[in-house]
Amino acid sequence: IWTSLGCWLTFWLFGDRPRLVDAGVLCLAFGDAAAALLGKAIGRRRFEIRGRTKSVEGSLACFAASAACVLALGFPPTAAAAAAAAATALELTAPPPDDNFWLPLAAAGVLTLFG
Numbered sequence: 001i002w003t004s005l006g007c008w009l010t011f012w013l014f015g016d017r018p019r020l021v022d023a024g025v026l027c028l029a030f031g032d033a034a035a036a037l038l039g040k041a042i043g044r045r046r047f048e049i050r051g052r053t054k055s056v057e058g059s060l061a062c063f064a065a066s067a068a069c070v071l072a073l074g075f076p077p078t079a080a081a082a083a084a085a086a087a088t089a090l091e092l093t094a095p096p097p098d099d100n101f102w103l104p105l106a107a108a109g110v111l112t113l114f115g
Helices: 002-014 018-042 056-072 077-093 099-112
Strands: 046-049 052-055
Touching: 002 018, 002 099, 018 052, 018 056, 018 077, 018 099, 052 056, 056 077, 056 099, 077 099
Parallel strands: none
Antiparallel strands: 046 052
16 A cells, blocks of 8 residues: 555656656666565675665665666656665665655655756
């Protein structure tokens, strides 16, 4: 439910700028998936945050996938790096209620700073 709510709220807040919505949702879809899949498959350097096991490799995968999505939408590299950093930080820390709620909002929100 949190994923759906985060996406709907992203659409509601940024719907007048479709690229921002696209970027937020794509960071969630591909960044979060890359973190989970690659973190489990090749994650060697593991650590725990807020009771959840994460890996350096999973976090790097989240950053790379998120940045690639934002770049593919035509945003400049600095904006892509900032949005990817926000997405990765939220995937990593998973603040309540859930990282999937906040991730698209944060990625889209950060991109508003770049015009």
